[in-house]
Amino acid sequence: MSGVAATPELHAARAGGFEVAAATLRGARREVNEDRVSVCGRGFCVFDGIGGCGAGEVFAELAANRVRRGLLGGEDPGRALAGASRDLASLGREVLRSPGGATGCACALGEGGCRLAVMGDVRVFLVGPEGVEEVCRDVPGLDGAYLGDGRSAPRVGLIGERRLDAHVLLACSDGFWRFVGARELAEVVRGAPTLGEAAALLVRLARSCASPDDVTVALCRPLAES
Numbered sequence: 001m002s003g004v005a006a007t008p009e010l011h012a013a014r015a016g017g018f019e020v021a022a023a024t025l026r027g028a029r030r031e032v033n034e035d036r037v038s039v040c041g042r043g044f045c046v047f048d049g050i051g052g053c054g055a056g057e058v059f060a061e062l063a064a065n066r067v068r069r070g071l072l073g074g075e076d077p078g079r080a081l082a083g084a085s086r087d088l089a090s091l092g093r094e095v096l097r098s099p100g101g102a103t104g105c106a107c108a109l110g111e112g113g114c115r116l117a118v119m120g121d122v123r124v125f126l127v128g129p130e131g132v133e134e135v136c137r138d139v140p141g142l143d144g145a146y147l148g149d150g151r152s153a154p155r156v157g158l159i160g161e162r163r164l165d166a167h168v169l170l171a172c173s174d175g176f177w178r179f180v181g182a183r184e185l186a187e188v189v190r191g192a193p194t195l196g197e198a199a200a201l202l203v204r205l206a207r208s209c210a211s212p213d214d215v216t217v218a219l220c221r222p223l224a225e226s
Helices: 056-072 077-096 182-191 195-208
Strands: 009-015 018-025 035-040 043-051 100-110 113-119 123-128 131-135 155-160 168-172 215-222
Touching: 009 035, 009 043, 009 195, 018 035, 018 043, 018 195, 035 056, 035 215, 043 056, 043 077, 043 168, 043 215, 056 077, 056 100, 077 100, 077 113, 100 168, 100 215, 113 123, 123 182, 131 182, 168 182, 168 195, 182 195, 195 215
Parallel strands: none
Antiparallel strands: 009 018, 018 215, 035 043, 043 100, 100 113, 113 155, 123 131, 123 168, 168 215
16 A cells, blocks of 8 residues: 555535535555545535546546536536536547546535435435435446436435434445445444544545545535524
8 A cells, every 4th residue: 555645635615504524535556536526615526537548537527627616606416417427428539539437426505405416326325313324326227327428317316404404414435335334434423523524534444444446525514503
């Protein structure tokens, strides 16, 4: 693991009555981190780049920038993901001339709760007193779908404000959810003094569980004063 980044890259913001914290960490088998996370005043997004002649990070970066602009402009997360998917398809076809894209999640936060859109194997969970529940998973039977494949549409969902009470929403790349169990995840989220510390601890936990992949998590919860 020599030369592999051991310090997570951290992001934090307030968005629509929520606090958001995210962390990403380059994997042991990577020269560069092909995950991207973006946090803004309207929400957040998480992407895992794939393919493209080893340029997965290019696809993920383009997707994150496109969705961030969309969220800041008030665009629905599903439309933002669909737009990013079209952009990635053009990048692969016309510029890199190689198939590639990204799996990802976009989340808009505000009055009414959390609007979500997911495409591919980035996963979203609710962590609460009763345990860990997966929400807004991509459509069953479409394993292998990704932004830029030219055939798939985002899975969209809404998590209302009441459902978010006493819960933390977690979006994560497969470098995290394939290696960390629900029990360990819940213990970290409940035990960390701040959301930012929880994000940093979670990506380190994935590495300690032998995840060789890039690891990215984004967490959000309603602000106490709201």
